[in-house]
Amino acid sequence: MTDRNKIKVAIIDMNNGVTNQGIRGIQEVLLRYQEEMDIILTYDLFNLRQKGEVPNLTYDIYISSGGPGSPYDGEGQKWENDFFNLLEDIESFNLKNEHKKKHAFLICHSFQMACRKFGVGKVIKRRSTSFGIFPVFLTEEGENDTIFNGLPNPLYTVDSRAWQVTNPDDLPYAVKNIKVLALEKDRPHVDLERCVMSVRFTKEIVGTQFHPEASPARMKAHLLWKDKKKAIIKNYGQDKYNDMLHSLDDPKRIALTQHLVLPNFLNEAINTLQEASYD
Template sequence: MKDIRIALLDMNNNHVNQGFKNIKEISEAFQQQSEENVSIQIFDVRYKNEMPDAADFDIFISSGGPGDPHREGLEWETKYADFLSTIYENNKNSEEKKYLFLICHSFQLASIHWELGNICRRKSYSFGIMPVHKTDDGEQEFLFKNLPDPFHVVDSRAFQFIEPDQKRFDELGMKIMALEKSRPHINLERAVMAVRFSEEIFGTQFHPEANPASMIENLKDVKNKEAMIESFGMEKYLETLDRIDDEDKIILTRAQILPRFLQFAKKNILKFEMA
């Protein structure tokens, strides 16, 4: 029976982060529920300059992280860009596919790498639980299948992806799957919140791994609390705290997106093995 090898890419640059702990928990739950032998290895990409060899793994989950996603001339940035190209080219040219999920900072890096639009700094840091709307393509997306429209996500970002280059998307066969909520009274373009980069590569600007406990932990950070109150107002902040563990909000999002991605990857890896 085929072993399934998962690489988790820690993009937090040695900052304490709840998100990576959650990614690890979801991966370990998948490992325990699988009949197959599932191995999990962690790579500290930015702080220790560690990068998985694409040939050695089947599934990759690349986390969020702090800072500017544009290149600063660091060694890991070149390695990471090469890694993205390797996975993408492998999937175009090889029968044996590699599966990659990109979260927040990783999603921004990939969107810059494939030149998909304008990844720029937001007017203010965004933090909170917010509704995200599916696009027409997103309505057909199996990772979103059991989620309502809009569905609720944890958003935590200083940067945003706006002004997508539709010509470039079409050229590469990539699709926008979700947009941030529409705010007609605010004259700002809606940010891209999820992209299907290919059949095997998916990315979200939001944090599909987030759970209520990590959200509460993050709100202990004054910067996050203030960002949330600034974005939504005190009333909305208190309401969010009250609704944080509603079964139909971030708990549902966490239970669907990453677990479905892992199951989809496993099914296809095993199908290839048996072919």
């Protein structure tokens, strides 16, 4: 193995101490990717929101998780400033280095915060919480973006959010080539803006509103818990519950999303690193 096969990843935990499956899902993707690609990939976990742990710029790749609550919860707090400063540092590093680049993937809560920072659309509270497995529709830019290579349009994703990003066309930042890659289903009978589901903020920083790390097996086990099953049926109905189980069993839905989105991102990042190592 050469140095170009040794990849350092920083996982940023934004769950604020709340029990979740997201971090384990990210770790599962990284471990499987390392085995399949036969590379040395190490990762460190940083509990940014709860403990103020911040990765430095010695990492090649950054993956920041979802989390509970409002994307405005950190306003005026050190942890939010640290997160925004990290994104600025990554962007600044990439601007100063022609070949070697650092890449970041931002999920759900982290994605919403990044939309605030980069000025993408409006980050607003939903009328009701979205929870389940839904189709996500790629824009023309999304169909041509490497992170969605091999995925159908629409692709199916796990979505859990009380907040959302809307009005992506109202972008004073558009001059900096931000690209909206995916949107939620168009609902012409509902007088609501379509939610933004994925954005490429810079060439190296990309994010999704949905959870590409979600494990079908782990999520199915979660849904089969008696209390969880009862709560979902009560809040969303038996048909919705049955449809979620069907989507988890379908290899062309959540399993495909988990096997391709983050691995595509890792391919993109690592290919860039390997190309730089030859220069």
